[in-house]
Amino acid sequence: MIPDNARIRANGGRTTRREGKMTAMPAIPASTKTSLAQRLFLHAKQRWPQLADVHVRYRGQFGYVEGELADGERLPLMRLRYGGTAHRWGLAIHTHSTGGYEDAIWFTGSPQEALDLVCDLYVTNTDT
Incomplete structure (x- = not known):
């Protein structure tokens, strides 16, 4: 086992991600939901x-958003990550090919802007 001080010296005096403490992510308040x-x-x-x-629907710090079409079909659109404010959320776009979510690390915006982004991808193309 490598002593902590040796690990820090080997890393140029910086603490690595593994050595850092994980902080609890904020829960989404009921009013924000x-x-x-x-x-x-x-x-x-x-x-x-x-x-x-x-x-x-909500699970932990995430809000999973589905759009419902006029015929009742539901499209999974995105996963929003709560970061402590109701106005800025992290975004992961649902990918139909994998059935999962891909983090959009470049995205910074409101939930409405996130909805516009994913609807541009999925909702406008539902007739094709």
């Missing part, structure tokens, strides 16, 4: 008439 769902629904109603509804 309610406002997120309402904001996404209202935004979809104004900008995405193809969507009859928007559904959000």
